Amino acid sequence: MIYSTLFQKKTYRIPTFLGIFFVGLITIVFISLFSNFSKTSIASKVLVKRVELVNLLPSQATIYWQTENKETGLVIYGTNEKMLNFSASDVRDVNLSKNKYSNHFVNLKNLQPNQKYYYKILSDNKIVSNNNQFFNFKTPDLSQMSSGLNPIYGTVIGFNGKPLEGATVLVTVKDCFILAAQTKAKGEWLLPIINVYYKADLKQKTLGLNDMLKIEIISEDSQASFISSSVKNSSPLPQTVIIGKNYDFYEEPSVLAASTDKFGSIEIKNKVDILYPKENAVIAGGKPLVKGVAYPGKDVVISINSQNSFSTKTKADENGLWQVVLDKDLTPGQYTITLTTSDQQEKNINLSRNFSIAKSGEQVLGEATPEPTITTTAPTNTPPIIATLAPTITSIPTVFTPTPTNPVTGANTLSLIISSASLIIIGIGLALAF
Numbered sequence: 001m002i003y004s005t006l007f008q009k010k011t012y013r014i015p016t017f018l019g020i021f022f023v024g025l026i027t028i029v030f031i032s033l034f035s036n037f038s039k040t041s042i043a044s045k046v047l048v049k050r051v052e053l054v055n056l057l058p059s060q061a062t063i064y065w066q067t068e069n070k071e072t073g074l075v076i077y078g079t080n081e082k083m084l085n086f087s088a089s090d091v092r093d094v095n096l097s098k099n100k101y102s103n104h105f106v107n108l109k110n111l112q113p114n115q116k117y118y119y120k121i122l123s124d125n126k127i128v129s130n131n132n133q134f135f136n137f138k139t140p141d142l143s144q145m146s147s148g149l150n151p152i153y154g155t156v157i158g159f160n161g162k163p164l165e166g167a168t169v170l171v172t173v174k175d176c177f178i179l180a181a182q183t184k185a186k187g188e189w190l191l192p193i194i195n196v197y198y199k200a201d202l203k204q205k206t207l208g209l210n211d212m213l214k215i216e217i218i219s220e221d222s223q224a225s226f227i228s229s230s231v232k233n234s235s236p237l238p239q240t241v242i243i244g245k246n247y248d249f250y251e252e253p254s255v256l257a258a259s260t261d262k263f264g265s266i267e268i269k270n271k272v273d274i275l276y277p278k279e280n281a282v283i284a285g286g287k288p289l290v291k292g293v294a295y296p297g298k299d300v301v302i303s304i305n306s307q308n309s310f311s312t313k314t315k316a317d318e319n320g321l322w323q324v325v326l327d328k329d330l331t332p333g334q335y336t337i338t339l340t341t342s343d344q345q346e347k348n349i350n351l352s353r354n355f356s357i358a359k360s361g362e363q364v365l366g367e368a369t370p371e372p373t374i375t376t377t378a379p380t381n382t383p384p385i386i387a388t389l390a391p392t393i394t395s396i397p398t399v400f401t402p403t404p405t406n407p408v409t410g411a412n413t414l415s416l417i418i419s420s421a422s423l424i425i426i427g428i429g430l431a432l433a434f
Helices: 003-007 016-040 413-433
Strands: 050-054 061-071 073-078 086-089 101-108 116-123 126-128 135-138 152-157 168-172 179-182 188-191 212-218 224-230 247-249 273-276 281-283 290-293 299-304 310-315 321-324 333-342 348-357
Touching: 050 179, 061 073, 061 116, 073 101, 086 101, 101 116, 168 188, 179 188, 273 348, 310 321
Parallel strands: 224 247, 281 348
Antiparallel strands: 050 061, 061 101, 073 086, 073 116, 116 126, 116 135, 152 188, 168 179, 168 212, 212 224, 273 290, 290 321, 299 310, 299 333, 333 348
């Protein structure tokens, strides 16, 4: 017996199988945690309702997309897939402050004509999915074509009668790129229709007064109105649009040449009449639709007993139709329209019509039904200039220098701490086991 062993300290060791078990358990936990953190560090892709290239011009274009929820938006773009070195945010974002929208409207400016561009969309900092491909488009050549047509415009309100601000207006001409605008504070929108390009070959389309337009209006809470109209009947639209209701203002060209005793689907009982507004109508918005019939070629004087004493003169067209566009809003209240014209024997004819402008917030049901379509030619009147958003206004794109691959961030601080602690525990476990 060796007596020195009595004075040595006894060392306690964990059984080998328990040590191996604890090391394995810690390793599994570590791998699971690290895997989860790695997954969340990679930017994910997001699906959206739709993506559209709108307002295409030789030097600029607008990217529109719609999301289920309100999110921030950014577009990165460039002429090279490997270097998307420009960025642009929503036209409503100012001072680098990004706001959340469900309808996103990003304008790309300072583009080169006849040039292909690639772009990616970031919605809430997530890449919008496009089957792992870049979105792309090509700008058309410079052109000097002018249609000579007036802008198309209209007004949109909610069911409560209040103007609808910030709604997106999409105007589609068959086989062509979409035109788009957004409504202003008073619910008004305006779009020039000079530059309309075919999708197939980027050639300009020459629009005529009878060409059909498909107009879609989408609010920020995803309510929508769908409108069919001709170019002629869209300058302006014949009536205020109530979001959520659909309208048909389109006329077949053959209908336009029909008897002057027809006003759309309504029989004209008199040669001289005020057809709109209807007697005792209650109208939402400050600019009522004022249309009627008179003897072809005769002057028509229209007066409204407003505070500013509105009065104007127009002329009935070859079909006897006339239209008046007010240049100022009428305040809520009751009004009387007075018409003065003459017949073929130059005898004076006077008519009057009563109507009311609804107060903001009042429900207006009578105007929700689409009115029959008509010829709206008014040779002596030019539509008023409406102070609305030009569809291509945006901030100047700033330089952006990401690579076009999915952005990947490194593991965060917490994951590093956990991984370090796990390694230390594994080391201690091995030391105790062996």
